[in-house]
Amino acid sequence: MKTPSSNRLRRTSGFTLIELLVVITIIMVLASAAFVVGSKAINKARKTVATAMATGIDSAVNRYYNEYSSIPDVGSSVSTDSPEGVRLLNILAGLDDGDDNPKKIKFLELKQAKGKLDGATMSDSGKYTGLYDPWGNPYTIFLDQDYEEKVTVKLGSMEKTLPSKRVATCTIGADKVAGTPDDVKSWN
Numbered sequence: 202m203k204t205p206s207s208n209r210l211r212r213t214s215g216f217t218l219i220e221l222l223v224v225i226t227i228i229m230v231l232a233s234a235a236f237v238v239g240s241k242a243i244n245k246a247r248k249t250v251a252t253a254m255a256t257g258i259d260s261a262v263n264r265y266y267n268e269y270s271s272i273p274d275v276g277s278s279v280s281t282d283s284p285e286g287v288r289l290l291n292i293l294a295g296l297d298d299g300d301d302n303p304k305k306i307k308f309l310e311l312k313q314a315k316g317k318l319d320g321a322t323m324s325d326s327g328k329y330t331g332l333y334d335p336w337g338n339p340y341t342i343f344l345d346q347d348y349e350e351k352v353t354v355k356l357g358s359m360e361k362t363l364p365s366k367r368v369a370t371c372t373i374g375a376d377k378v379a380g381t382p383d384d385v386k387s388w389n
Contacts, residue, residue: 247335261309281332
């Protein structure tokens with residue numbers, strides 16, 4: 202004969218399959234939510250690093266201008282993985298062999314990249330060979346080569362003139378497409 206207390210003992214001694222599935226489902230939902238939040242935080246941190254680099258480049262060009270009353274003649278739009286862009290990086294870092302920075306002032310100091318991510322690549326001779334954002338994209342630097350105190354930037358289909366600027370720097374961001382909301386810009 203079964204007593205009510207023996208049924209209760211059997212019922213409380215373990216978990217049913219349904220209870221286990223519910224717990225596993227809850228854990229999976231929480232883990233996926235944590236993953237989404239974590240990846241958003243990582244992307245935000247990368248964007249902050251890229252913005253700091255872009256404004257650092259702008260600041261270096263402006264300090265160069267204040268010292269020499271000119272902007273390095275490398276073109277009005279250069280990519281930091283192009284020969285002209287690499288030349289600009291080396292001029293600003295005081296590593297150029299030419300006469301563009303005769304005092305060899307270090308206006309720009311760059312951290313070394315991990316591969317082609319988040320920093321500068323260097324040659325064996327200690328000169329910069331490129332500069333990349335945290336997603337592996339080069340930066341684009343727009344310069345006021347005609348000294349009109351304005352810079353025209355072009356990102357994808359967007360073209361904009363920025364008044365009262367000698368330089369503006371950007372990168373295309375995580376999606377690797379120019380002109381989208383995730384682009385990182387040194388201007389507002």
